[in-house]
Amino acid sequence: MDTIFALASAQGKAGVAVIRLSGPLAHSAAANLTGSVLPPRGMRVRTLHAGDGSRLDDGLVLTFRAPASFTGEDVAELQIHGSTAAVNVVMQCLSEADGLRLAEPGEFTRRALENGKMDLTQVEGLADLIDAETEAQRKQAQTILAGELGTLAERWRRDLIRAASLLEAVIDFADEEVPTDVTPEVRDLVTGVMQDLQREAEGVQIAERIRTGFEVAIVGLPNAGKSTLLNALAGRKAAITSEYAGTTRDVIEVRMDLAGLPVTLLDTAGLRETEDYVENLGIELARKRAEDADLRVFLTENPSELGVSMLSEDIQVLPKSDLREDTEGGISGKTGQGIDHLINHISRVLGVRSTSHGIATRERHRVALNNANTSLASALAVLESGPDLYDIAAEEMRTAIRALEALVGRIGVEDLLDEIFSSFCLGK
Known part of the structure; x- marks a missing residue:
């Protein structure tokens, strides 16, 4: 060495x-x-x-x-x-x-x-900690670095080894009278692990957003004040503003820390019908990014005129409240009116979402969890057919165990290592 x-x-x-x-x-x-x-x-x-x-x-x-x-x-x-x-x-x-x-x-x-000092999830947690920019990212990375996902995986693995060994004991002593029926205990062990796997897999999407950042798109008609609002939220001139419609043609991104959560604000092109080829490309891109965003801020009096579906948690605010007599529900990037309320609203919505995340944080984790769950579902189905098929059920459990071992890097991850470590600095 x-x-x-x-x-x-x-x-x-x-x-x-x-x-x-x-x-x-x-x-x-x-x-x-x-x-x-x-x-x-x-x-x-x-x-x-x-x-x-x-x-x-x-x-x-x-x-x-x-x-x-x-x-x-x-x-x-x-x-x-x-x-x-x-x-x-x-x-x-x-x-x-x-x-x-x-x-x-x-x-x-x-x-x-x-050398066995860390498992693969802890390595990923260390990389995330080095890259952490917000408090939520730091806490999430520390949880992974502390080995909590690896601890969970080891507990699931022990339960499945116990379940498989019970079935194999029945197989080994098939010619003798087995004193107890192992099916209920095996079923309880497998269903308990499956419930945990399902819960963790469902929380990956939100956990990954905490790791990489939520996207919040500002959408509206041309000259609604979207770029001015973005500049006010960012505290700097991130986007060009003018009185001419169609000034913004590309998606402008500004990364922020809102209540400890990483958020990327998207200033999109004004949504309208146009014969300008380049502007039309920007509008199509704006609609696509808005639809894919985690949350949308509709800067308009009538969301239906924008051609983007408004979901239940999306936020509607009235544009240019500095030019209105009735300022209730309005916002102005020019005067700052309503800015604090909007920031609090965005933080509250994303904060509630982030409470549903689990420990698993990456798509790789979700795939391993789902693979294990699929094998366990097959094992349960076979288990109900009786002792004659216990060998097949035990093999499905071993397949699930291998998926969990891949999760923490014990097997089958050699092709991932070069990609993972390439993001580290020389001293790490």
């Missing part, structure tokens, strides 16, 4: 920079830089020197002995001053040392997975 190293902190000037090493030569490489013996586990303040004895920097050296480390291997961390020059010279010395090489993206975490 190679010994790898990388800058684990962000690039650029900082108070402290962290350089991480992992592998069989991690401790000796750190010791060579300090010119002193380091404890197998601990921290020491040391001066780092190049091979010719010249002083590099002062730093804090931390050592971790396998398997009690992030990667499960011997690990050393060098915490040095965070200047670009100091980082570069230490990295250069490490690159010249025999047996060391620069880590690939995500290689530290991949070693943690391969």
Whole structure:
């Protein structure tokens, strides 16, 4: 196994920079830089020197002995001053040392997975935590990183192994009198797991929205004030505004944090009939994005004239309240009237939706859960046919177990790993 190293902190000037090493030569490489013996586990303040004895920097050296480390291997961390020059010279010395090489993206975490320190769902949770921009995303990522989905999967797996073993005991002793009927216990175990799987699979769509962001589309007629409203919500000039109809022809996106939830606001082209080819393309795109959005804000007095169906949770507000005598139910991006009410309304609707999410957060998770559930449904159907078909029911349960093992990365996920770890930085 190679010994790898990388800058684990962000690039650029900082108070402290962290350089991480992992592998069989991690401790000796750190010791060579300090010119002193380091404890197998601990921290020491040391001066780092190049091979010719010249002083590099002062730093804090931390050592971790396998398997009690992030990667499960011997690990050393060098915490040095965070200047670009100091980082570069230490990295250069490490690159010249025999047996060391620069880590690939995500290689530290991949070693943690391969050494049993994390399961695949925890790896995904770590990636989500690094990318988290809102409080809801942070909490969701921490739940996955803590291993809660893996814990659930292991509990389901134990129940299914118990159910399958009961059936196999009946098969093994088919020529003898079995003292009890195992069908009721097997049925209870399988139906309990199926209910959990169904609940988690149904919550994936909302959980994935928390991870990637909800989309809220602002729709209305041309010159209804959609772009002005978007700018007011964003607190900056994100969209061009003018008195001319058809100014917005593409979908303009602004990402925001609303009550801890990630939300992307969509400013769409004004919806109307037009002979302008380019504007018509924008209108068709606007309708499509509006229909696919999680929530729509109808900036109009008559939603039916826009050609987009208004659903029960969609929001209607009257445009340009600054030009109206009766301002009730209206909004103005120009004066700010009604903006706070709209933000609270959007946050409330999406907040209620987000309460229905489960622990599973990705389409990959949903597919594995549904595959397991399909196999268990087949197992139950066969189970009712009696002991003669118990071997088929047990095999369906083993298929469900394999789906759960794929969920946490025990089997059948090798083709996913390169894609997953490619999104990590070098130091992770």
